[in-house]
Each structure stands twice: as C-alpha cells, then as structure tokens.
Amino acid sequence: MxxxxxxxxxxxxxxxxxxxxxxxxxxxxxxxxxxxxxxxxxxxxxxxxxxxxxxxxxxxxxxxxxxxxxxxxxxxxxxxxxxxxxxxxxxxxxxxxxxxxxxxxxxxxxxxxxxxxxxxxxxxxxxxxxxxxxxxxxxxxxxxxxxxxxxxxxxxxxxxxxxxxxxxxxxxxxxxxxxxxxxxxxxxxxxxxxPKTPDLPGLDRFRGPVVHTARWDPRVETAGRRVGVIGTGASAVQLVPRLAPEAARLDVFQRTPIWVFPKPDVPIPRVVRRVFAAAPWTQRSISRATDAVTELSFVLAMIHYRRFPFLVRAGEAVSRLYLRRQVRGDRDLVRRLTPRYRLGCKRPSFGSGYWRAFTRPNVELVTESVTEVTESGVRTADGVHHDLDVLVLATGFHxxxxxxxxxxxxxxxxxxxxxxxxxxxxxxxxxxxxxxxxxxxxxxxxxxxxxxxxxxxxxxxxxxxxxxxxxxxxxxxxxxxxxxxxxxxxxxxxxxxxxxxxxxxxxxxxxxxxxxxxxxxxxxxxxxxxxxxxxxxxxxxxxxxxxxxxxxxxxxx
The missing domain is CATH 3.50.50.60 (FAD/NAD(P)-binding domain)
Known part of the structure; x- marks a missing residue:
C-alpha cells in the first residue's frame, strides 16, 4: 500500500x-x-x-x-x-x-x-x-x-x-x-x-539622514525638506504619494518602471464588520471569491502565459489606461513611467495616487542612473546634481x-x-x-x-x-x-x-x-x-x- x-x-x-x-x-x-x-x-x-x-x-x-x-x-x-x-x-x-x-x-x-x-x-x-x-x-x-x-x-x-x-x-x-x-x-x-542597500559610491558621505523603507526611523523629518527616493518598486508606490504633498521637493530616482493597477481600497463600514464578527461565514465567502480572482488573474496570465498571452497584454492595457488617466497631457512622463517588459516579469503593484504624484510641481521623476552620492545630494549620469536633505532607500530586499x-x-x-x-x-x-x-x-x-x-x-x-x-x-x-x-x-x-x-x-x-x-x-x-x-x-x-x-x-x- x-x-x-x-x-x-x-x-x-x-x-x-x-x-x-x-x-x-x-x-x-x-x-x-x-x-x-x-x-x-x-x-x-x-x-x-x-x-x-x-x-x-x-x-x-x-x-x-x-x-x-x-x-x-x-x-x-x-x-x-x-x-x-x-x-x-x-x-x-x-x-x-x-x-x-x-x-x-x-x-x-x-x-x-x-x-x-x-x-x-x-x-x-x-x-x-x-x-x-x-x-x-x-x-x-x-x-x-x-x-x-x-x-x-x-x-x-x-x-x-x-x-x-x-x-x-x-x-x-x-x-x-x-x-x-x-x-x-x-x-x-x-x-x-x-534590506538591500544599493552599492553607490559615497553613500556613507551623505550628511543628511539616510533611511531604508524596511528600517524606517519615525524621527526623520521629511515635511518641508528636499527628499530623494531611490527605487520605484512596491514600497515606493506606497511611500511616494505620502511624501509628495509634504516635501518641499521630491526627486524619485527610477531604474526600472513598475506596472501599477488601480487600488480598489474602500473602507469597511462598521455594520459590515459587525456582520463579519457575528457570522464569520460571510467573510469566508468573500475570501473565497477574492482568492479565486487572484488565482485566475495570476495563474492563467503569468503561469500559463504561453497558452494565454492575450491575458498579459490585456493586463498591460488596463495598466496603461490607468497611467494615462493619472498623468493627463504629459506624453513624455507617460513614456518614462511605462515599463518595457511584459507584465509579470517583476512584481506589479496596486497604487492610489503613485503616478499622479509625478504631476505635482514639486515632484520630479529622474530616469538617469545614479552615479554617486555626495555630502549634499545625488549626482546622476547626465552630470546633474540633485540637492537633498533626506535620502530614502526604497530598494527592496535580498x-x-x-x-x-x-x-x-x-x-x-x-x-x-x-x-x-x-x-x-x-x-x-x-x-x-x-x-x-x-x-x-x-x-x-x-x-x-x-x-x-x-x-x-x-x-x-x-x-x-x-x-x-x-x-x-x-x-x-x-x-x-x-x-x-x-x-x-x-x-x-x-x-x-x-x-x-x-x-x-x-x-x-x-x-x-x-x-x-x-x-x-x-x-x-x-x-x-x-x-x-x-x-x-x-x-x-x-x-x-x-x-x-x-x-x-x-x-x-
């Protein structure tokens, strides 16, 4: 047996x-x-x-x-x-x-x-x-x-x-x-x-606070200051919209753009929460539905990509449409924020206001690669020096x-x-x-x-x-x-x-x-x-x- x-x-x-x-x-x-x-x-x-x-x-x-x-x-x-x-x-x-x-x-x-x-x-x-x-x-x-x-x-x-x-x-x-x-x-x-710390020359010379998103220090003050964020992954998608309204200037240094989808984040009313507490089966039913949607969208589109490539292309179309609606009238910015790789190669993300943040007058998307960190900021491959007071590393994990x-x-x-x-x-x-x-x-x-x-x-x-x-x-x-x-x-x-x-x-x-x-x-x-x-x-x-x-x-x- x-x-x-x-x-x-x-x-x-x-x-x-x-x-x-x-x-x-x-x-x-x-x-x-x-x-x-x-x-x-x-x-x-x-x-x-x-x-x-x-x-x-x-x-x-x-x-x-x-x-x-x-x-x-x-x-x-x-x-x-x-x-x-x-x-x-x-x-x-x-x-x-x-x-x-x-x-x-x-x-x-x-x-x-x-x-x-x-x-x-x-x-x-x-x-x-x-x-x-x-x-x-x-x-x-x-x-x-x-x-x-x-x-x-x-x-x-x-x-x-x-x-x-x-x-x-x-x-x-x-x-x-x-x-x-x-x-x-x-x-x-x-x-x-x-946490993954980028191997950037001069990083230890920067005179202001340097903080990784995974080791955030709440004592670091960003309001009214010149802030630089290195990285545009899932952490940056959540962080940038929070920093943009309060920073005097926000420079976001992007190596690879990310696919982002609208985040259907809605508050759960108290009455609904009371129903969940009294009848847990109602919450389990919703869980089964959301699990099924997640499985179908990821497994069919990405795991079975060669059989259903149109699903990936459809997902990319949805993300591009969302980008154009978030960044209206700026074709160059849309171009720089659009990934050049298939949806799924990297982890995509759900975002509320990430792309829109780049339309603010105090926010700049920097696509030139970072060559060094100086005592007072970051220098990029085009020779431009970006003066900064705070440097945030949204560079992910090993x-x-x-x-x-x-x-x-x-x-x-x-x-x-x-x-x-x-x-x-x-x-x-x-x-x-x-x-x-x-x-x-x-x-x-x-x-x-x-x-x-x-x-x-x-x-x-x-x-x-x-x-x-x-x-x-x-x-x-x-x-x-x-x-x-x-x-x-x-x-x-x-x-x-x-x-x-x-x-x-x-x-x-x-x-x-x-x-x-x-x-x-x-x-x-x-x-x-x-x-x-x-x-x-x-x-x-x-x-x-x-x-x-x-x-x-x-x-x-």
Missing part, C-alpha cells in the same frame, strides 16, 4: 516525547545580556552533550521565524497534537515584515480577505487593503488567540544550523553562542527580511540571494547555499531539499504560487505535517526526501516553468527578484495554489526515506 494512504497527519502513536526542559523567557535579551543568557546551551560546539540522549533533543520542532509563516506553523503543530515546539525570531516582537516595516503609507497589496488565515477570519479590518499596523495587530491576535507566547522566543538570531547524522537532529546556533537541538526544523523566515538566511549544513556537511548556487535552486514540492533531512521551508525556491501568501502557508504545512506525522507513526527520527524523487519533482517544475511569462526575453535585465543568475524563476512555483494544495495532500510519503537513529535498516515500515 502506498504510504500516501497510510497517514494523514501527526499522531502521538509510536512517538516518544522529549522530556520537558523548562520554559525560556519570552522576550528579547535585556540590555547587556546575550542570547546565550536566555537560551539553553545543551549541545556545545564539538559534539553532543553526554547528558543529552540521542533521541531527546531540546525540542521536537524548531520553527525559525515569527511572521505569519511561523505563526501559522505553530498553530498547525498545536492543532495536530505536536506540543514540543519552539518558535524563535531575531526581531523583538512577532509579525515579521509587518513588525519591521513601518514607513508612511505601508499597507498590504492584496485584499485583507485573502491576506489572512482561512481558519481565523479577522472581522476588524478597517479597509479592503488595510494599513500595516492592522496586519501587525492581526499577527498579535493570532498569537494570543492560540496561546503561543509561551512557545515564542524573540531576540534570538540564528547564525548556523548543522545536521547531526548520528543523532538525527539539527544543532541550531544563535548569536551569543547558545545552541538548541531539534528533531525537525521549519524555516519560516520569509522573503522580506534582509530575496533569492538570502536563501537560506543563515549557513545550513546537511548530510556530509554540505552547505545549502553552496548547493543552490552551484546546482541551481531546487526543491521537492517547493519545501524539502535532498541531503537535508528533517528540514522544510515555508518560503523557499518554487514555493510561492503567486496568489495568496496564506494559501502557500497552508499547503506547505499540509506537506510538512504529513511527513512529521508519518515519522511519528513509524517511530523514525529521520525523514529524508529520496534524491530520485526530489530530482523528478524538480524536472517537472522546470518543464512547467517554460510556460511562464518569467522566461520571456523581455524579462532579462529587469533586476527582478523572481529570477536568478541561472535564468530560472525559483521565486514562484509554476502551479496554482489549488494544484499545489492537492499535491501536498496526495504526494506519496514513500518519496521520503524514514530511519531511526542507531538502526541499520535503510527504511522503517
């Missing part, structure tokens, strides 16, 4: 739980303290602590990251009866990007009905596209509703993870020297965690080049980053990697389907919990995806990738984080969320090899 039909989820049967090890403080280290003061150091470098049994790690599951991916993982583990887990995050609170990013105008760019857990609808959204503070509040709501604070450690930055082939566990090190061991590790660190976000060594001590760089980004079903047992990525190569972020989290957790459940059922301490099955999955992904818009010649040179140096598009899984979910529910569990530490048998039945 196929193992895919033997187990549907975790069970306590056949699993010997690790002994309790006490509760760690649920806060970042206080001033003067290091992580080593608040995290147990059971497994010092150089070998396993003799007092720690091989089959009793500090925790059965370690979840790295306390954004929505990590929060969802913790809730799913708890619901499945896996209680010995710990969630760690380098920041001082939960929420991930929604805790770190606080620039003016920050908001979600997908409707709140889709950007939430299906099992935990939130009736308190004030708008269809709520501001960032409400997303942070929703993260807190989920953590508190499901009682996760006691299993959460903030201020704990992972610096390295090593697979112990003998004990079948991961040794995870933290800044400050502490080490935790875990049977299974779920990497839920997300994409938007490491995405693919930050995977994994810390050195990770699997079987034979091979570094995962080296493996991906030399042999291309590849995964089994978007979550596991051959040679790295008991490790899964919520957001890794070929995981995001382009629809709802929460839909991706859901299907990834379905996959992970099935494997952990099967390992428990078999009494296994190692679950390793079989290399042949891994390679077959990767080949299937590459074949489907050929139909996507990402391989269109116009995508080359767009500096899109969807693409890597190999010409692949590993940031997006070429499948619908529904297809990925079906695969997560039905893949053959015998695609994994299950073993027990100290047992010479190749597989456990």
């Amino acid at each position: 196929s193992a895919a039909r033997r187990s549907a989820g975790p069970s306590a049967a056949g699993h010997r739980a690790a002994p309790a090890r006490g509760v760690l403080p649920n806060h970042a280290p206080e001033s003067g303290a290091s992580e080593s003061d608040v995290l147990p150091n059971h497994a010092p470098e150089g070998g396993q602590d003799p007092a720690t049994p091989a089959l009793a790690p500090d925790h059965e599951v370690l979840v790295i990251g306390a954004g929505f991916a990590g929060i969802g993982t913790a809730i799913a583990l708890q619901k499945a009866g896996v209680t010995d887990f710990l969630v760690v995050d380098e920041q001082d609170d939960v929420g991930g990007s929604w805790h770190a990013n606080r620039y003016p105008g920050i908001a979600v760019d997908i409707t709140s009905f889709s950007y939430s857990f299906a099992f935990e609808p939130y009736p308190h959204w004030s708008r269809a596209f709520p501001p960032g503070a409400e997303l942070k509040a929703y993260a807190d709501h989920c953590v508190d509703t499901y009682g996760l604070r006691a299993r959460l450690r903030t201020g704990a930055r992972v610096t390295r993870a090593d697979w112990d082939e003998t004990a079948h566990l991961w040794r995870v090190r933290f800044a400050g020297g502490a080490t935790l061991t875990a049977r299974f590790v779920v990497c839920a660190t997300g994409w938007l965690t490491k 995405v693919l080049d930050n995977l994994p976000p810390f050195p990770t060594h699997g079987t034979g001590g091979r570094d995962l980053r080296e493996f991906w760089r030399t042999e291309r980004f590849q995964t089994y079903e978007g979550t596991a990697v051959k040679g790295y047992p008991n490790l899964w990525f919520i957001v890794g190569p070929y995981s995001f389907t382009g629809g709802s972020w929460f839909g991706m989290i859901d299907y990834q957790l379905t996959h992970i919990l099935r494997v952990i459940g099967e390992a428990r059922r078999r009494g296994a301490t190692e679950a390793a995806v079989r290399p042949a099955r891994h390679d077959r999955s990767f080949r299937r992904t590459l074949r489907r990738q050929g139909d996507t818009v990402f391989l269109d010649p116009s995508c080359r040179g767009t500096n899109s984080y969807y693409l890597d140096e190999h010409g692949d598009a590993p940031a997006v899984r070429p499948a619908s969320t529904r297809t990925a979910g079906r695969r997560a529910r039905t893949f053959d569990l015998d695609d994994y090899r299950f073993r027990r530490a100290g047992d010479d048998r190749a597989d456990l039945l």
Whole structure:
C-alpha cells in the first residue's frame, strides 16, 4: 500500500516525547545580556552533550521565524497534537515584515480577505487593503488567540544550523553562542527580511539622514525638506504619494518602471464588520471569491502565459489606461513611467495616487542612473546634481540571494547555499531539499504560487505535517526526501516553468527578484495554489526515506 494512504497527519502513536526542559523567557535579551543568557546551551560546539540522549533533543520542532509563516506553523503543530515546539525570531516582537516595516503609507497589496488565515477570519479590518499596523495587530491576535507566547522566543538570531547524522537532529546556533537541538526544523523566515542597500559610491558621505523603507526611523523629518527616493518598486508606490504633498521637493530616482493597477481600497463600514464578527461565514465567502480572482488573474496570465498571452497584454492595457488617466497631457512622463517588459516579469503593484504624484510641481521623476552620492545630494549620469536633505532607500530586499538566511549544513556537511548556487535552486514540492533531512521551508525556491501568501502557508504545512506525522507513526527520527524523487519533482517544475511569462526575453535585465543568475524563476512555483494544495495532500510519503537513529535498516515500515 502506498504510504500516501497510510497517514494523514501527526499522531502521538509510536512517538516518544522529549522530556520537558523548562520554559525560556519570552522576550528579547535585556540590555547587556546575550542570547546565550536566555537560551539553553545543551549541545556545545564539538559534539553532543553526554547528558543529552540521542533521541531527546531540546525540542521536537524548531520553527525559525515569527511572521505569519511561523505563526501559522505553530498553530498547525498545536492543532495536530505536536506540543514540543519552539518558535524563535531575531526581531523583538512577532509579525515579521509587518513588525519591521513601518514607513508612511505601508499597507498590504492584496485584499485583507485573502491576506489572512482561512481558519481565523479577522472581522476588524478597517479597509479592503488595510494599513500595516492592522496586519501587525492581526499577527498579535493570532498569537494570543492560540496561546503561543509561551512557545515564542524573540531576540534570538540564528547564525548556523548543522545536521547531526548520528543523532538525527539539527544543532541550531544563535548569536551569543547558545545552541538548541531539534528533531525537525521549519524555516519560516520569509522573503522580506534582509534590506538591500544599493552599492553607490559615497553613500556613507551623505550628511543628511539616510533611511531604508524596511528600517524606517519615525524621527526623520521629511515635511518641508528636499527628499530623494531611490527605487520605484512596491514600497515606493506606497511611500511616494505620502511624501509628495509634504516635501518641499521630491526627486524619485527610477531604474526600472513598475506596472501599477488601480487600488480598489474602500473602507469597511462598521455594520459590515459587525456582520463579519457575528457570522464569520460571510467573510469566508468573500475570501473565497477574492482568492479565486487572484488565482485566475495570476495563474492563467503569468503561469500559463504561453497558452494565454492575450491575458498579459490585456493586463498591460488596463495598466496603461490607468497611467494615462493619472498623468493627463504629459506624453513624455507617460513614456518614462511605462515599463518595457511584459507584465509579470517583476512584481506589479496596486497604487492610489503613485503616478499622479509625478504631476505635482514639486515632484520630479529622474530616469538617469545614479552615479554617486555626495555630502549634499545625488549626482546622476547626465552630470546633474540633485540637492537633498533626506535620502530614502526604497530598494527592496535580498530575496533569492538570502536563501537560506543563515549557513545550513546537511548530510556530509554540505552547505545549502553552496548547493543552490552551484546546482541551481531546487526543491521537492517547493519545501524539502535532498541531503537535508528533517528540514522544510515555508518560503523557499518554487514555493510561492503567486496568489495568496496564506494559501502557500497552508499547503506547505499540509506537506510538512504529513511527513512529521508519518515519522511519528513509524517511530523514525529521520525523514529524508529520496534524491530520485526530489530530482523528478524538480524536472517537472522546470518543464512547467517554460510556460511562464518569467522566461520571456523581455524579462532579462529587469533586476527582478523572481529570477536568478541561472535564468530560472525559483521565486514562484509554476502551479496554482489549488494544484499545489492537492499535491501536498496526495504526494506519496514513500518519496521520503524514514530511519531511526542507531538502526541499520535503510527504511522503517
């Protein structure tokens, strides 16, 4: 009988739980303290602590990251009866990007009905596209509703993870020297965690404030000042309309224009919110509808681009029409703001007033490349010096080049980053990697389907919990995806990738984080969320090899 039909989820049967090890403080280290003061150091470098049994790690599951991916993982583990887990995050609170990013105008760019857990609808959204503070509040709501604070450690930055082939566990090190061991590790660190600072000569010489959108300093004063914004991605689309009315002058330095669509952001009346609270099924119904629209528009248009190219062209036509209505009568400005690449090569955005902001007399779009930053401004390739008081970097994040976000060594001590760089980004079903047992990525190569972020989290957790459940059922301490099955999955992904818009010649040179140096598009899984979910529910569990530490048998039945 196929193992895919033997187990549907975790069970306590056949699993010997690790002994309790006490509760760690649920806060970042206080001033003067290091992580080593608040995290147990059971497994010092150089070998396993003799007092720690091989089959009793500090925790059965370690979840790295306390954004929505990590929060969802913790809730799913708890619901499945896996209680010995710990969630760690380098920041001082939960929420991930929604805790770190606080620039003016920050908001979600997908409707709140889709950007939430299906099992935990939130009736308190004030708008269809709520501001960032409400997303942070929703993260807190989920953590508190499901009682996760006691299993959460903030201020704990992972610096390295090593697979112990003998004990079948991961040794995870933290800044400050502490080490935790875990049977299974779920990497839920997300994409938007490491801000990208442009390599511009003289950036450190600028005398005024320099602030990245991902590390916004509310003390920086922009009203009545000359402000420069470098970058025209999704963050700039939200930030520029907020800065334009208040800045004495705003120069926006554009390298690549962005496709923008009108943002149907409307307030949600209180009476509607009361209906959502009293009858959650009403909100779920809307969520299913918005999910379907998002899936159809992205999957059909971009994932199946070669079969439906007219959908991409139609989307481009809508965006161009919106641009002409926002920027009336200025053909040169329209030309400079119009992308020269196919819709989908780079992440598009929804905007309210972004393009219109460039029609203001105090706002200038600069398309000449930046050559240097001086003490008092920015110089561009045409020799013009732009005098500035404040410089804002809306230059995005390291995405693919930050995977994994810390050195990770699997079987034979091979570094995962080296493996991906030399042999291309590849995964089994978007979550596991051959040679790295008991490790899964919520957001890794070929995981995001382009629809709802929460839909991706859901299907990834379905996959992970099935494997952990099967390992428990078999009494296994190692679950390793079989290399042949891994390679077959990767080949299937590459074949489907050929139909996507990402391989269109116009995508080359767009500096899109969807693409890597190999010409692949590993940031997006070429499948619908529904297809990925079906695969997560039905893949053959015998695609994994299950073993027990100290047992010479190749597989456990």
